[in-house]
Amino acid sequence: MLQLRYVWEWPVRLTHWFNVISLIVLSVTGIYIGDPMLSVPQTDSFVMGWMRVVHFGFAYLFAVSVVVRLLWMFFGNSHARWKAFVPWASKEGWRNIIGTFSWYTFLRKKPPYVVGHNALAAMAYSLVFILFAVQIVSGFALYGQYDPNGLWASVTAPVLNLFSNQGLRLTHHMIMWLVIGFAIHHVYSAWLMDIKEKNGTLSSIFSGYKFIDPKDL
Amino acid sequence: MQKQEKQVQDGVIPEEILQRWETRGISRRDFMKFCSVMTATLALPITMMGKIAEAIEGDNRPPVIWMEFLGCTGDTEAFLRANQPTAIDIILDYLSIDYHETIMAAAGHQAEAAKRQTMEKYKGKYLVIVEGSIPTAEGGIHCTIGGNSALNIAREVCGSALATIAVGSCASFGGIPAAAPNPTGAISVTKAVPGATVMNLPGCPLNATNLTASIVHFLTFGKLPATDSLGRPKFAYGKRIHDNCERRAHFDAGQYAEGFGDAGHRQGWCLYKLGCKGPETFHNCPTVRYNEGTSWPVQAGHGCIGCSEPQFWDTMTPFYKRLPNVPGFGVEATADKIGLGIAAATAVAFGAHGVASALRKDDDMESDLLKED
Secondary structure, eight states, rough: OOEEEEEOOOHHHHHHHHHHHHHHHHHHHHHHHOOOOOOSSSSSHHHHHHHHHHHHHHHHEEEEEEEEEEHHHSSOOTTSSOOOOOOOOHHHHHHHHHHHHHHHTTTSSOOOSSSSHHHHHHHHHHHHHHHHHHHHHHHHHHGGEEEEEHHHHHHHHHHHHOHHHHHHHHHHHHHHHHHHHHHHHHHHHHHHHHHHOOOOOOOHHOEEEEEEEEOOO | OOHHHHHHHHHHHOOHHHHHHTTTTOOOHHHHHHHHHHHHHOOOOOOGGHHHHHHHHOOOOOEEEEOOOBBBBHHHHHHHTTOOOIIIIITTTTEEEEEETOOEEEEHHHHHHHHHHHHHHHTTTTTEEEEEEEGGGGGGTTSSSSTHHHHHHHHHHHHHHHEEEEEHHHHHOOOOOGTTTEEEEEEOOOHHHSSSSSEEEEEEOOHHHHHHHHHHHHHHHHOOBHHHHHHHTTHHHBGGGGGGEEEEEEEETTBBBSSSHHHHHHHTTTTTGOOOOOGGBBOOOOOBBBBTTBOOOTTTTTOOOOOOOOTTHSOOOOOTSOOOOOOSSSSSSSSSHHHHHHHHHHHHHHHHHHHHHHHHOOOSGGGOOOOOO
């Protein structure tokens, strides 16, 4: 008989959707800031100004959301905990990595049956969390330059001196594209799993619940 | 005497001082202009003007040794040609420049002797100004003066100085000689003489007003101005060019010159899309400007190239593009083209996977629970 399992607790869902909204807004405004394609005729307009204000505002939202999610790795359920994101640390994790990879590459009939993240997804998220961290640090380092005596500049000065201003700018730019690539993959995989596993994967990120058949575990 | 002190405290330059400068051939107007420019450049309250005038008068002139290594003499040129309004008359005549390869009358052993004399007589009390970077490859043979390597000279002269001022980007950060692949192993003064007190005045060339102001600060307060994490005085490098730029309103509005000479460029719009590095560069160019405050690159219609930032030749290029080229890709491949390629490749790869997965029926789970309606 199918069971209803509460997999994604509310902080997980909330930070997930805050991340989605901020990443969309940050990418759109960021692309404009990097290469302003609109040229406006009126001098009293404030297009770049607004783009930057929105970018910085959502940058704070995104940073808080990522930090809350990282903290929740130490308080949440087993699916949210940090251990779920390092499958390579256990033997069972390795079995799942190889099993999921084989299924993705059509070498195996069924993927390993898991309640939370599958092993490959968990590895991808670990990498994405690193990208997020680099993005936040490089972003606030670039942002902090408006006030060289301010808090952000004093915290991020070593990063700027080490990687150079333009180096950080290029990194910030490239990571955006990597995250966009990840988002495409993420939506596709969630959709695929929703069809193949039939456990309500897509709806689970809204409701938190998945339909699990205990005999498959 | 009491009257003069009162005047100085009120920021007034005492009459006696003005008269003394007039007898030296500097008009009161020029001297007052000089004092007010210095006060403003150092971001001091205008009431400090009297104190500055008094300090320049005082009998505390430090001997100066000006050394040039891997440089183009651009900083010397910038300083000699400074007439803010007559900085040469006021500062250069006033300072005791005991050694300066370009302007000294002495040559050979005579010049070396003058330098040595200053170093011995004023040990720990003289100022050193260094122009150009210092080569270290192959024992420093790429720059030798009087049979001694630049590295040895710098360590000896800066080591027993009161303070060293590195002028120009080469002396401050290595500059163009230190740009990749840096065949001579050129390094900055700070790196060559780690223990010395060094203040950096980067710029290509440095802004002579900033050097004069630093010296005036030294004369007035007996120490060099406060510096940031890169050893640059905060009064001159404490703000980003972009944040004080006269074209900033066009940036915020969203008005950009797309090419040199186009309609936007002729209207003085922002040079951001032409690769201006103002948002990356800390310098007081927009407020102090160059050549007697006449102009500076952005005012003249050319973007900033970030010449006063560390390793500018390597990190700020290409000068006419916003972002550096991506290492390992063709010169014309921009970060955005590569990024778009990554996103498109992801979409195509997973699209293909999706088609294959949709055709695949053998991996359906929970098929035992399926009921056809």
